[in-house]
Amino acid sequence: MxxxxxxxxxxxxxxxxxxxxxxxxxxxxxxxxxxxxxxxxxxxxxxxxxxxxxxxxxxxxxxxxxxxxxxxxxxxxxxxxxxxxxxxxxxxxxxxxxxxxxxxxxxxxxxxxxxxxxxxxxxxxxxxxxxxxxxxxxxxxxxxxxxxxxxxxxxxxxxxxxxxxxxxxxxxxxxxxxxxxxxxxxxxxxxxxxxxxxxxxxxxxxxxxxxxxxxxxxxxxxxxxxxxxxxxxxxxxxxxxxxxxxxxxxxxxxxxxxxxxxxxxxxxxxxxxxxxxxxxxxxxxxxxxxxxxxxxxxxxVTRDTLVFWYRLNPNDSGSNGETTGNCPQQGQPAMDPRLLAEDKIYIAALVKEPSIVLAQIGAGPVTELFASRSGMNTFEVPFGGQTGNTTFAILRDDREVAYATGPAITKQCVDGKVNWNAVVGSN
Structure with missing residues (x-):
């Protein structure tokens, strides 16, 4: 062992x-x-x-x-x-x-x-x-x-x-x-x-x-x-x-x-x-x-772990910075970057046992997700037009076993350009 x-x-x-x-x-x-x-x-x-x-x-x-x-x-x-x-x-x-x-x-x-x-x-x-x-x-x-x-x-x-x-x-x-x-x-x-x-x-x-x-x-x-x-x-x-x-x-x-x-x-x-x-x-x-x-x-798994990632700026927040989806220099068809970068939070929940996963943006409604198996479970939660800080939790047997918060989703863009990079957080 x-x-x-x-x-x-x-x-x-x-x-x-x-x-x-x-x-x-x-x-x-x-x-x-x-x-x-x-x-x-x-x-x-x-x-x-x-x-x-x-x-x-x-x-x-x-x-x-x-x-x-x-x-x-x-x-x-x-x-x-x-x-x-x-x-x-x-x-x-x-x-x-x-x-x-x-x-x-x-x-x-x-x-x-x-x-x-x-x-x-x-x-x-x-x-x-x-x-x-x-x-x-x-x-x-x-x-x-x-x-x-x-x-x-x-x-x-x-x-x-x-x-x-x-x-x-x-x-x-x-x-x-x-x-x-x-x-x-x-x-x-x-x-x-x-x-x-x-x-x-x-x-x-x-x-x-x-x-x-x-x-x-x-x-x-x-x-x-x-x-x-x-x-x-x-x-x-x-x-x-x-x-x-x-x-x-x-x-x-x-x-x-x-x-x-x-x-x-x-x-x-x-x-x-x-x-x-x-x-x-x-x-x-x-x-x-x-x-x-x-x-x-x-x-x-002996420690319940939440990892989440998302872009801080929704797609309609500002200029796309002339960024293309795909790389035309490599012969790939140029796409609108908004088609590749969806307004969603992505969550990986590594849990000891089946659990409930909660996610919330700002003061918006709480999204309830079910981690159906021990080990890795993945989810996505649309922004739904909401902005503000993010909150996450894992619940099991009516008890909170993990909790985390993330930085605010905001329409305020640095230099007026959408940031297509991810921010990543965890408990």
Missing amino acids: ILLFLLSYVFVFNVAVAAMPKYVFAHYIVGNAAKLTPDQLQSDMELAKQAFIDGFALNIAQQDPSTDAVLQNAYAAAERVGNFSLFLSFDYLSGGPWPVDRVIDTINRYKTSPAQLYYERKPLVSTFEGVGNVDDWPRIREGTGCFAMPDWTSLGPERFANVRDNVDGFFSWDAWPVGKANKSIHNDQEWVNATAGKPYMMPVSPWFYTNLPQWNKNWLWEGAHLWTHRWEEVYHFQPDIVQIISWNDYGESHYIGPIYPDGIPQGAERYVQGNPHDPWRKLLPYYIASYKTASKARIR
């Missing part, structure tokens, strides 16, 4: 020994951590570890002058934390392609750290894109002995199949749905087929909204149910590795780590500040344990 901890004892389950360990990592933008102290880096890792995340994939840009200093601090912090692994993810789009020799030198510099993740007895290495450099990797693998799992998603599965012998596995960046449909595992299955038996790293992300005109980025993807829906897909699909996108990419609104103002890209302050996402991590012990054991029946 193994005990897993999240603040208090949250889950108890039996763990069977797997033939190959399963891992969950979070994508960590090193450039956004340039001004973090070693203690702050260590705190991030401790928070991730509490959520059962195994480590960070360190996204590094070759032209960022802070890269080497942050890497040194990160590996040192991970060694202090213990049982927390890191691997390098070379970003070939931000700052341009990496020279082969520098990739080799960087891998060799950190592969001896006790914090370096080894997969099949080799230091694991990944990328963000780099499809123009696919032929570099045989030389990189020879010069480092690394286990290469790149993200070459823009190639597509068929073209990747032609170059898969250059690498050892594959990581897909395709974590968001197009249009209104829920994200499915169809593309994951295509990538698994293309890898022809090599390990597959599956992406999971809770949200996506970006408005950074200096980088020609201003769109959102459907995200309402994405966090809970995608983890259910992980449970059924059982990939070799999972990577969460992301821990600290504030500019794209899919961060699950703490907000550090110095790491927010210029222009993103409007939609990031005041929109914490930390409570999404409270669902991770349940989902990660489900994935790793491949059996929800082994998990007993």
